[in-house]
Amino acid sequence: MTNTKQNTPEDAAAANPNAVSVRIQPKAMAKAKFQRRHDFRIGKQPAYVDEDRTELNRHLMELRPLPDIQRENEALRKRAGRTRKIKSNAAVVTVGIVTFGQRAQEVFNRLPVEMQDRAFRELAQEIAAKLKTSLEALVVHLDETAIHAHFTMRAYNDDGEPISNATRLGDMSALQDLAAEVMQRYAPEIERGKKKQARLEAGAKYSDTFHRTVKQLHQDLPREKAALEAEIATMSQEINEQKASVAKTQRHLQTLEAKAVLTEKEIKRKETYSKRLEKKQAAMAADMEQLEARRVALEAAMAQKAEAIEVVQQAVRTERQEVQAQMNAVRAAKETYERGAKAIEAVLTEAENETLVYDPDTGKTTMQDPTPLKGTPQKLRAQIVKLAKRIAFVESNLFARIFRLDEQISRIRAFLTRNDLPPEVKNEAQEIIDDPAGEEPGLG
Numbered sequence: 001m002t003n004t005k006q007n008t009p010e011d012a013a014a015a016n017p018n019a020v021s022v023r024i025q026p027k028a029m030a031k032a033k034f035q036r037r038h039d040f041r042i043g044k045q046p047a048y049v050d051e052d053r054t055e056l057n058r059h060l061m062e063l064r065p066l067p068d069i070q071r072e073n074e075a076l077r078k079r080a081g082r083t084r085k086i087k088s089n090a091a092v093v094t095v096g097i098v099t100f101g102q103r104a105q106e107v108f109n110r111l112p113v114e115m116q117d118r119a120f121r122e123l124a125q126e127i128a129a130k131l132k133t134s135l136e137a138l139v140v141h142l143d144e145t146a147i148h149a150h151f152t153m154r155a156y157n158d159d160g161e162p163i164s165n166a167t168r169l170g171d172m173s174a175l176q177d178l179a180a181e182v183m184q185r186y187a188p189e190i191e192r193g194k195k196k197q198a199r200l201e202a203g204a205k206y207s208d209t210f211h212r213t214v215k216q217l218h219q220d221l222p223r224e225k226a227a228l229e230a231e232i233a234t235m236s237q238e239i240n241e242q243k244a245s246v247a248k249t250q251r252h253l254q255t256l257e258a259k260a261v262l263t264e265k266e267i268k269r270k271e272t273y274s275k276r277l278e279k280k281q282a283a284m285a286a287d288m289e290q291l292e293a294r295r296v297a298l299e300a301a302m303a304q305k306a307e308a309i310e311v312v313q314q315a316v317r318t319e320r321q322e323v324q325a326q327m328n329a330v331r332a333a334k335e336t337y338e339r340g341a342k343a344i345e346a347v348l349t350e351a352e353n354e355t356l357v358y359d360p361d362t363g364k365t366t367m368q369d370p371t372p373l374k375g376t377p378q379k380l381r382a383q384i385v386k387l388a389k390r391i392a393f394v395e396s397n398l399f400a401r402i403f404r405l406d407e408q409i410s411r412i413r414a415f416l417t418r419n420d421l422p423p424e425v426k427n428e429a430q431e432i433i434d435d436p437a438g439e440e441p442g443l444g
Contacts, residue, residue, distance in 0.1 A: 017101035019193035022127065022179040024172075026091030026155055026164045030241070032066055034234065035095050039063075039139050039150040053143035060117055063137035063152055066092055073156040080160025089241060091155035093136060094163040098123060098149040098179065104190045105146050108183070115186050116140070116147075123182040124151040127175060132157040235287065242284040246326065249277045253333070260383060274334050281327040288320045339376045340384065346372035347388045356392045365392040 027035055037043050040063070041054050070092045077086060098120060100108055108116065120140060128135040137152035155163055180192035253273040256266055346369070350356040355368035365388055367373075373381055416426050 016191055016193050017103040018107075018189065018191045019101045020104055020179045020183045020190050021099050021101075021193050022096060022123070022175050023099075024094050024096040024127075024153075024163070024175070026094050026162070028089045028241075029066060029070065029092050031234075031238070032093045032095075032152075034237070035093075035150075035152070036063055036066070036137075039095075039137065039152070041143075048144060050143045056142040058113075058117060058140040058142070059138075060121055060140065061135065061138040061151075069093060069136060069154055072154065076156045076158065076160040078160075082160060089245065091162060091164060094131075094133070094153045094155050096124070096127065096151045096153065098151070100146065100148070100190070101193075104183075104187075107187045107189045109147060111186060119183055119186045120149040120151075122185075123179055124149070126178060126182060127151075128153050130175070130178065131163055131171075132159065133163060239284060239287055242280065242287065246277065246280050246284065249273055249280060253277060257333075271337065274330065274337060278327070278330045278334065281323060281330055285320065285323045285327060288323055336377055336380065339372075340380050343372045343376050343381070343384050344387070347384060347391065351388075351391045351395060354395075356388060356395070365389045 038045070040059065041049070041057065045051070045054075073090075073092065074086055108119075111119070117140065121138060124135050124138050131153065133154045133156065135151065135153055138149065139151075140147065140149045153163065157163060176192055180190065183190040253270065256262065256270040256273065259266065262270065347356065347367070350367050350369070353368075357366050359366070365385075367388065373384055376384065412429060416429055
């Protein structure tokens with residue numbers, strides 16, 4: 001694919017104004033419903049939508065009921081051999097948006113409406129085919145600052161695999177190639193966007209290489225502010241859902257921590273929950289960082305709205321602090337678990353080396369090196385000490401029995417030295433002695 005224009009070195013780090021761009025994102029049921037209301041202008045819309053122009057929007061493909069799509073996803077998973085129940089927050093659809101750089105938009109706007117619709121339809125259908133899924137909806141928006149199209153696809157491909165798993169970085173780059181290829185059939189001047197790595201190497205800031213919907217579609221300040229507020233609301237909803245998921249995992253972990261003694265299976269489950277919780281916390285913190293970065297990037301272009309943006313940023317910082325506090329709690333829980341595991345290992349090692357000693361006269365148990373126990377919380381330390389006493393007590397009783405048995409065998413041997421015993425009696429008695437002596441420690 002050859003570009004029709006050469007960018008100057010000064011522009012190398014900037015986004016290509018002659019380019020078409022496509023982005024996709026998975027949506028769970030609640031977010032899918034929100035997206036449907038936005039795409040088809042159902043109910044109250046953000047302030048940046050020009051309601052006087054909404055009637056100009058073109059619905060090229062209506063969306064079928066979301067529960068029908070969800071049932072189809074489940075059927076595809078089942079056919080692929082996945083027996084585990086689908087998660088409640090699993091994606092139902094994958095939504096996409098097709099946008100243009102400023103000059104590409106001017107070129108595309110000069111095309112007849114029929115050609116525009118055909119271009120959007122071909123691109124959406126070819127993306128769905130490339131991802132091995134089905135196109136579910138397609139709508140063209142003309143009631144915002146720039147023309148763009150929203151499309152919706154089934155979230156699982158024909159192999160029962162989530163689209164989010166099938167779309168790696170290379171696949172996303174291929175979708176940009178495909179978008180340019182399709183649009184050039186109708187407007188040869190339209191180009192592929194610059195690759196992120198090329199822009200970074202040319203000196204672009206990493207934050208500037210992210211897609212920035214507000215800046216691309218809403219260029220005047222009042223509409224940019226409204227777009228930002230809508231984006232914040234959506235991301236806040238996502239964060240609330242993440243919080244609910246974190247709280248659920250924390251409840252599972254607390255249930256296990258409340259038990260006095262854990263089975264091996266429960267110990268492993270506790271470790272799994274701890275790791276899962278840490279991963280969820282990290283993902284939520286990343287989302288919060290992304291939200292803050294988006295705000296900071298827009299702040300320079302919205303100087304008049306600085307005070308309002310600062311209020312929202314403060315809310316984000318508060319949220320991040322809460323997330324950080326939760327992450328610290330998870331980290332502390334993990335460290336407690338690790339110290340407990342080391343303490344138990346130390347007890348077992350000393351039991352194996354016979355340095356874990358139980359004194360029947362005092363009822364006390366001593367270790368050669370009790371240091372690993374000192375680093376554990378008091379409640380956990382008490383449980384481990386109790387375990388150590390039980391192990392030492394069992395060992396003490398075991399060895400006492402062995403010594404008594406040893407003494408009895410010595411007396412039998414002395415008895416067998418008598419000359420008045422028949423040989424067959426001696427032989428049978430010797431076999432009785434040799435049998436346990438060959439298997440038990442300290443006998444014979």
